Amino acid sequence: MTVLEMLRGARPSADADDTGGEPTPSWLPEPVRDVGVGLLTALVSLLVVVVPTVLGWLLDPRAGDSFADPLGAGASLWLLIHGAHLGAGATNVAFVPLVLGALVVWIAARGAGRALDTADVDDAFAADLLPRSVLVVAGRWWLGYAVGTGLAAALTLAGSLPLRWLSLPVALAVVPLVALALALRRLARAADVLGPRLDAVVLPDTVRRAAGPAARGLALLLGAASLVVVGAVALRWGEVTSLQSELGAGFLGGLLLVAAQLAALPNLALWVVGLLAGPGFSVVDGAHTSLAGATSGLMPLVPVFGAMPGPGEFPWFVRLLVLVPVLVGGHVGRRSLASVARLSSLRTKASVAVVACCLVAVAVGVLDGLGGGSLGAYRLGDIGTPAWWTALAVAFELLVGALTVVAWDAWRLRR
Structure with a gap:
């Protein structure tokens, strides 16, 4: 026990015995x-x-x-x-x-x-x-x-x-x-x-229908961003392991360090969401990473930061990653259509899709705000992605994808 x-x-329990049951x-x-x-x-x-x-x-x-x-x-x-x-x-x-x-x-x-x-x-x-x-x-x-x-x-x-x-x-x-x-x-x-x-407090029907698509959209967006983090670590595995060995944390200390970085994976995924959405992120002041390129800076001794891209401009096709939130918005739009009757009005379908996209964006902003953005003083005093700018950018890009799917569905019904 x-x-x-x-x-x-x-507390007294109502377990009964052979005599009819006395409270214990x-x-x-x-x-x-x-x-x-x-x-x-x-x-x-x-x-x-x-x-x-x-x-x-x-x-x-x-x-x-x-x-x-x-x-x-x-x-x-x-x-x-x-x-x-x-x-x-x-x-x-x-x-x-x-x-x-x-x-x-x-x-x-x-x-x-x-x-x-x-x-x-x-x-x-x-x-x-x-x-x-x-x-x-x-x-x-x-x-x-x-x-x-x-x-x-x-x-x-x-x-x-x-x-x-x-x-x-x-x-x-x-x-x-x-x-x-x-x-x-x-x-x-x-x-x-x-x-x-x-x-007596009842959520509007639109919000209740949008909750499921929003949850799926948030999971898909963070999952895609997490894959970007894992892929970056895999591509620059040598730099990451070199930083890990330089810290001299020992076997158990190394395991704890790895565990701590895995625990921060959603935080890093939110930074990548900021990258995909447009605002980008900073590990230290003066070292900003966006889809256009990265600037250099003296990084803190955290092994996962060895996966950061080198300074300079990125190839033009990297900017196409901004379509990832748009595609996620398309998925949110599809799930929103599935949550309402097939012959519902266009206004109803669009309302559910808009609310679902806004819920995802708010969740991104809140999670990033809860995760915090400071690891010290001066150049480490403001790190990560700007939460609310990222939320606004995510909302816009999700809406583009979701409303495109809703409009396409409406056009198909009218043919």
């Missing part, structure tokens, strides 16, 4: 149990980051470092994944590997779901939103998670990656709230927990 399962049993007495008060689940959720998530950091240090300790240094570094990285910023003075690190971010949210959602499983879904609604018991349990779980976040913040004082304390509220809010929303969504599927106010 896991610790979370033990805590889950703290809890061994923890309900408030303590709910806070404990939140605290354990945060600690489990924290260990996922701290344990590899400490293991890497144990196998390759640095002279003068104490055991507190990797603990503090791991806690800093965990808070960074939650959206907090690190650094002091002009140095600001704000970069969230999106794979690790998704993992942290998943762990938090699982913990929140365990806590909400024992809430009384038949309790009276609070402000016609959710049952009071659900809101109380959610609040206690969040309090426990906040305590765990506070412990992680205290651990950063022992490391060399200082926390920017003004950004701590972001770590306290974003991941726990997203996790609670996911847990409540799962609970709402199993029980009627939405009050009249929430139950």
Whole structure:
């Protein structure tokens, strides 16, 4: 039995025995149990980051470092994944590997779901939103998670990656709230927990029909961009492995470095989306890469950056890559047509396609904004692709492809 399962049993259960069934007495008060689940959720998530950091240090300790240094570094990285910023003075690190971010949210959602499983879904609604018991349990779980976040913040004082304390509220809010929303969504599927106010909120039919095509379009766009990243690494494999060996990270350290770069693959894919859409991206200030060409700059010692193209203008046919988002838009248009009746009006079909393209563009902008764009100070203070310019360019190119498909479909029907 896991610790979370033990805590889950703290509330009375309705298990029946031969005599008709008496509630099993809890061994923890309900408030303590709910806070404990939140605290354990945060600690489990924290260990996922701290344990590899400490293991890497144990196998390759640095002279003068104490055991507190990797603990503090791991806690800093965990808070960074939650959206907090690190650094002091002009140095600001704000970069969230999106794979690790998704993992942290998943762990938090699982913990929140365990806590909400024992809430009384038949309790009276609070402000016609959710049952009071659900809101109380959610609040206690969040309090426990906040305590765990506070412990992680205290651990950063022992490391060399200082926390920017003004950004701590972001770590306290974003991941726990997203996790609670996911847990409540799962609970709402199993029980009627939405009050009249929430139950009355209905998405427009156009948005509901556009959600599926938008999800497929986003997956296709990021998948194509990820293939570009993998292809660039394969083409310049020698430069990438040379940088990896120059770092002297050792075997386990090398594995951790590779894992960290794989965790940032969606971030790099978003940079490539910016490249395909037109705005391009920068690894350091003064080293910009677009479909027209690349400029040089002193790169940070990150092996994957060895896959960057050399400085100079690209051949003319590279500019044709701007058609990739247009082709993805065509796929979104096809899926949008499939989501409505064949004889629906042109306005209905076009509306679904436009909304789907806009949803993809907004998702690209939000994901790039969440991923962050700073790895240090000065020339590393603003990296990646401009999120909102990229979102606007993606929206335009997707719309070109999607509306072309919708117009072609309308022309075929009128023949």
